[in-house]
Amino acid sequence: MTDVVNPPATAPAxxxxxxxxxxxxxxxxxxxxxxxxxxxLSYTVTSVLMLVIGGLFAEIIRGQLASPxxxxxxxxxxxxxFTMHGSVMIYLFAGPFAFGGLANIIVPIQIGAPDMAFPxxxxxxxxxxxxxxxxxxxxxxxxxxAANFGWVAYAPLSNSINTPGAGADxxxxxxLLTGFSAIFTGVNLTATIFYLRAPGMTMFRMPIFTWNxxxxxxxxxxxxxxxTAGLVMLYCDRHFGTHIYSVAGGGVPVLWQHIFWFWGHPxxxxxxxxxxxxxxxxxxxxxxxxxxxxxxxxxxxxSIAALSLGVWAHHMFTTGVVLLPFFSIMSLLxxxxxxxxxxxxxxxxxxxxxxxxxxxxxxxGFLVTFLVGGLTGIYLASPPLDFFTHDTYFVVAHFxxxxxxxVLGGMGGLYYWGPKITGYLLNERIGKIxxxxxxxxxxxxxxxxxILGLLGMPRRIAVYPNNPQWKALNDWSSLGxxxxxxxxxxxxxxxxxxWKKYPAGDNPWDAQTLEWFTTSPPPHHNFYRLPQIxxxxxxxxxxxxxxxxxxxGQHDTAVHADEVKVP
Amino acid sequence: xxxxxxVLLSLGLFFGIMCAVYWNWSLENAGGVMMFAGMLxxxxxxxxxxxxxxxMKARPEDNPYATQAEGAGVVGSFPGxxxxxxxxxxxxxxxxxxLVFGIWFLVxxxxxxxxxxxxxxxxxxxGGHV
Numbered sequence: 001m002t003d004v005v006n007p008p009a010t011a012p013a014x015x016x017x018x019x020x021x022x023x024x025x026x027x028x029x030x031x032x033x034x035x036x037x038x039x040x041l042s043y044t045v046t047s048v049l050m051l052v053i054g055g056l057f058a059e060i061i062r063g064q065l066a067s068p069x070x071x072x073x074x075x076x077x078x079x080x081x082f083t084m085h086g087s088v089m090i091y092l093f094a095g096p097f098a099f100g101g102l103a104n105i106i107v108p109i110q111i112g113a114p115d116m117a118f119p120x121x122x123x124x125x126x127x128x129x130x131x132x133x134x135x136x137x138x139x140x141x142x143x144x145x146a147a148n149f150g151w152v153a154y155a156p157l158s159n160s161i162n163t164p165g166a167g168a169d170x171x172x173x174x175x176l177l178t179g180f181s182a183i184f185t186g187v188n189l190t191a192t193i194f195y196l197r198a199p200g201m202t203m204f205r206m207p208i209f210t211w212n213x214x215x216x217x218x219x220x221x222x223x224x225x226x227x228t229a230g231l232v233m234l235y236c237d238r239h240f241g242t243h244i245y246s247v248a249g250g251g252v253p254v255l256w257q258h259i260f261w262f263w264g265h266p267x268x269x270x271x272x273x274x275x276x277x278x279x280x281x282x283x284x285x286x287x288x289x290x291x292x293x294x295x296x297x298x299x300x301x302x303s304i305a306a307l308s309l310g311v312w313a314h315h316m317f318t319t320g321v322v323l324l325p326f327f328s329i330m331s332l333l334x335x336x337x338x339x340x341x342x343x344x345x346x347x348x349x350x351x352x353x354x355x356x357x358x359x360x361x362x363x364x365g366f367l368v369t370f371l372v373g374g375l376t377g378i379y380l381a382s383p384p385l386d387f388f389t390h391d392t393y394f395v396v397a398h399f400x401x402x403x404x405x406x407v408l409g410g411m412g413g414l415y416y417w418g419p420k421i422t423g424y425l426l427n428e429r430i431g432k433i434x435x436x437x438x439x440x441x442x443x444x445x446x447x448x449x450x451i452l453g454l455l456g457m458p459r460r461i462a463v464y465p466n467n468p469q470w471k472a473l474n475d476w477s478s479l480g481x482x483x484x485x486x487x488x489x490x491x492x493x494x495x496x497x498x499w500k501k502y503p504a505g506d507n508p509w510d511a512q513t514l515e516w517f518t519t520s521p522p523p524h525h526n527f528y529r530l531p532q533i534x535x536x537x538x539x540x541x542x543x544x545x546x547x548x549x550x551x552x553g554q555h556d557t558a559v560h561a562d563e564v565k566v567p
Numbered sequence: 568x569x570x571x572x573x574v575l576l577s578l579g580l581f582f583g584i585m586c587a588v589y590w591n592w593s594l595e596n597a598g599g600v601m602m603f604a605g606m607l608x609x610x611x612x613x614x615x616x617x618x619x620x621x622x623m624k625a626r627p628e629d630n631p632y633a634t635q636a637e638g639a640g641v642v643g644s645f646p647g648x649x650x651x652x653x654x655x656x657x658x659x660x661x662x663x664x665x666l667v668f669g670i671w672f673l674v675x676x677x678x679x680x681x682x683x684x685x686x687x688x689x690x691x692x693x694g695g696h697v
Contacts, residue, residue, distance in 0.1 A: 023648050032648040115645050120652050120687065127656025135663055166667050173663035180659075194571050194616075199627030199638035203570035218578065222605050235666065258597040302574065306581040309605050310589065313598065323593035330585075525645070530635045 034119035035524060039126050040104030041421060044414075046130060047097035051407075053137070054088035055488055057081045062481035065474050068466040078462035079148035080167070084139070086151030087171065091178055092133045094406060095267070098274030099185050099220070100129060102413050103213045105421055107189060109515035110210045112198025112533070114525035117191035121184050128181035136174030139167035147171035150460065152264070153234070155245035155256040160238040169238070172231050179228040186220030189213050198514070200533035204298070207513040207536060208291055211298050212277030215305045219266045219273070222309060227263035230256065254319055261312035269308045272402070273301060275409035276341060279363045282416050283345050285511045286360035287352030290537060290549060293344040300337035300344075307334045317386045324383045331381035338374055342367065357509070358431030362412030365439040366405045373401030376450065391460075394453025397446045404442040404484070411438065411491065419504030423520045427502070430494040437487035445480025448473040512537035568620035568629060575613025582606040649690060655683035 024032055033039060061081050064072045073081065108116055116122045139146030144165030149158045153171070156162060193206070193214045206214075234256065236242040243249020245256045284291045291297060310330040313322035345367060354360065376398040379385050389395060411434070419425045452473045457464060464470055507516040517539045518527050531542040535549035583606040590599035627633040661676030 029648070031653045032650045034646050034649055034652070114642055119646055120649050123649065123652035124655055127653055128659060131656055131660035131663075135660065169667040173666050177659060177663055196642065197628035199633035199635055200631065201628050202631050203574075203629075205631075214574075218575070218609075222608055226601060239666075255597055258595075258601075262598065262601045302578070306578055306585075309582055309602060310585045321595075323589070323595065326589055326592060532634065534631075 034115070034123050036108055036116045036119065036122055037105050037421070037522065039122050040101055040106075042126055043096055043104055043129065044101035044421075046126075046133065047093050047101055050088050050092040050133060051097070052488060054085050054093055055485060057085035057088065059481055059485050061085060062478040064462060065464075066478040067474075068471055069463045073462070075462050076145065076148065079150075079460075080140070080146045082460055083147050083150050083171075084137075087136060087147070087175075088133075089403065090151060090267070090271070091175060092129075092136065094271045094403060094410075095182060096129055096178070097410055098271065098406075099182070099189065099213065099216055100125065102278065102410075102417060103189060103209075103216070103274055104185070106417055106515055107210050107213050108192055108196065109420075109518060109522055109526050110207045110513050111193060111196065111201050112514050112527065112530050113192055113196035114527070116188045117196055118184075118188050122188050125181045125184040125188070128177045128184070132174045132177030132179075132181060134174075135170050135177060138174075139170040142166040142170070152260055153256070154260075155234070155237075155253040156247075158234060158238075158256075159246060169235070172235050172238075175231055176228060179224050179231070182220050183224045183228070186217040186224065189217035190221070193217070198530050198533060201514075201538075204295065205533060205536045205538075207277075208280040208294070208297050208301075209274075209277035209513075212273040212280075212301050215301050216270050216273045219270050219305055219308065223263045223266035223270065226259055227267075230259035230263070233259075254316070254321055257316050257319065258312070261315045262309075264315065265312040266305075266308045268402075269304055271406060273304065275366065275406045275413070276301070278413035278416070279345065279366050279409045280341075280348075281511075281513065282359045282363040282412050283348050285416070285509050286355045286357055286363075287349045288355070288510075289348055289352040290512070291344070292347030292350070293340075294536060296340055297344050300340040303337040304334060307337070314381055314386070317383045318390045328381055328383055332378065335374065335378050335381075342371060342374075357415070358426070358428050358435055359412045359416035359509075361432060361435045361439075362408050362415060365435060365442075366409040366412065369401055369408060369439070369442055370405035372446070373398055373403075373405055376401065389453055391458055392453035393449045393457045393459055396459045397449035397453060400449070401442075401446045404446065408435075408438060408442070411435075416509070417515075419508050420515055420520050420522070423504055424498065424500050425502040425504045425508060426494050427498045430490060430497060434487045434490040434494065437483050437490060441480045441483025441485075441487060443480070445477050445484060448476040448480075452477070507539065507543070510540075510543070512540035514538050517542065568616055568623065568626065570629075572613050572616035572620050575609045576617060579606045579609030579613055582609060646690070649687070651683045651687035651690060654679055654686065658683055 023029060030038070030042065060073060061078070064070050064078060064081075104116065104122065108114070137146075142165065144167050146167040147153070147163070147170070149163045149168065153168075158168065193210060197206070233242070233244045237245050237251075243251040245251050245253050247253060280291055280297065307330055311327060311334060313327045314331045316322050317324060317327070376394070380389065380395065380398060415426055415431055452470060455469065455473075457470060464474075504520045506519055508520075509516070513536075514530075514533075515522075517531055531538045535541055537549050541548045582602055586599060586602035586606055589595075589602060593599070627637040630637075658676050658679030658681075661672050661679060663676075665672035665676055
């Protein structure tokens with residue numbers, strides 16, 4: 001049955017594939033495209049550029065902290081650097097890379113759709129993201145410098161008296177633009193997944209990555225409008241004389257924290273869920289097994305989304321005005337679905353034929369690093385421990401473990417899907433060296449910070465007392481940051497060295513999901529033909545009719561795949 | 568369509584329960600209102616999907632035994648290329664710069680936005696520029 005191939009479900013595909021030859025070329029093509037693959041690639045390249053910019057800020061910060069009482073940068077410059085490091089990494093890299101970049105390219109192909117549901121809205125999302133990024137970074141070219149109130153912009157520090165100047169306004173403006181960009185992408189992802197699936201692609205046959213992107217899309221729609229509204233109110237406070245966040249006029253400063261974190265905590269899952277999805281795909285493919293506990297994974301993702309709306313004030317335990325038991329219980333509960341995911345990832349690898357490709361190594365690095373970040377998150381969910389460690393390097397180390405895990409997962413995603421997007425593989429040898437630099441660098445970078453935090457070093461300080469213990473730990477952390485920097489350079493080298501060198505073919509990893517059924521790179525509107533979809537692994541079923549997927553709960557043990565060439 | 572509806576409705580239901588517990592326990596309004604709005608945001612499309620799912624035949628993508636032939640035909644009209652998203656994006660950029668650098672940025676900003684809205688609408692009526 002699996003070898004029956006029907007004509008594509010998308011009749012207009014042929015016409016448009018033909019039309020594209022007459023379309024604009026060069027920069028005009030980039031400006032006018034509505035093809036989700038080109039938009040996604042633009043997103044990916046822009047966001048990796050943001051990773052490099054944010055990474056440079058981080059290297060300067062670690063350079064400053066490598067010795068006590070250092071004067072590499074001034075105190076004012078340091079404030080700008082840590083603000084813009086956080087802002088660039090969270091607002092301009094991690095989210096857009098996942099839901100604007102890889103998801104934009106991969107989700108429509110994984111469900112057999114010709115494009116995103118609203119292609120022109122998708123293009124608008126990219127332009128708002130790009131202009132938002134430019135707006136935010138323009139702050140460095142203004143007289144007062146970039147925003148310097150931390151990436152969370154707490155009131156009253158962010159009002160017009162404490163942080164006057166164009167840099168702060170540009171930060172708000174940039175976030176308004178990228179906020180709308182994210183909302184439009186959320187609309188697009190949700191509508192695409194609900195309405196453009198191929199025949200037979202039921203909801204419970206969608207790849208886990210697509211499921212995670214659906215939930216991410218819903219979370220974006222729940223969370224981002226709150227931030228955008230909060231930013232408009234902040235701007236009004238700064239310029240139009242309202243007193244929403246100022247005590248003087250009868251406002252409530254802590255309201256900003258509520259609004260910010262009501263966006264900010266779901267945002268953590270908006271950042272993390274796409275990478276969970278990538279890692280799930282990678283681990284299943286390189287263990288040559290279906291995802292272990294598919295439905296458990298889906299319900300875990302939905303539970304994370306459900307709980308994520310009720311945990312925001314665990315960032316505000318020390319304000320003294322939040323309901324500690326509620327937020328503590330909810331934050332501890334969210335560890336359960338996350339634990340289910342980790343259990344399922346291990347279950348997927350269990351008795352599989354694990355192939356340690358670069359993508360798989362990155363996914364395993366993600367698993368270890370995320371576990372460290374997640375477990376320390378459980379400590380922080382307990383108010384007594386949080387009172388002790390709040391605003392110390394312990395918190396910095398916790399979220400850097402988490403986000404560096406996402407960087408590892410994202411790199412895995414690039415190595416895994418890069419061949420599908422460009423048609424060419426990346427060099428595996430350089431990739432593995434890059435992995436070890438990134439993985440070891442991450443641990444050397446974060447572990448000393450946990451100890452520093454417990455020793456009492458506060459975050460966001462540019463200079464610290466000349467204490468040999470603190471200095472040694474900061475040196476280790478700076479060394480780790482340098483290793484991570486080298487790994488990024490290795491990635492750039494790898495892209496240059498492998499440029500159009502190793503043709504990938506349609507399915508270099510002998511993967512399972514629909515995006516590997518089409519050509520690499522996929523044609524305009526994605527498919528010349530579609531296979532019969534009878535499980536969550538249609539490409540695998542087509543290529544291995546003797547090892548077809550069984551109904552849920554009856555999976556066979558590892559199956560032997562054909563030899564696959566690697567560069 | 569049923570699964571889509573159930574996903575949204577169950578999320579909304581959870582947010583509703585969480586909202587009731589939180590608001591009654593903490594008496595803090597900001598979070599209570601936001602959770603209530605989150606519940607509505609899930610119930611509105613979720614209820615719409617549920618209403619439709621009871622009135623329509625299962626789509627090919629909802630049928631586990633559908634063949635590709637069942638999905639043959641026009642999926643929808645997709646634009647080939649369009650300059651208007653870029654124009655609208657630049658317009659929004661200038662409008663935001665007006666918030667920071669001076670009100671005169673609104674002139675090119677709003678001009679671009681209006682131009683893009685008119686152009687985009689006209690293009691949509693023509694069936695897209697391909």
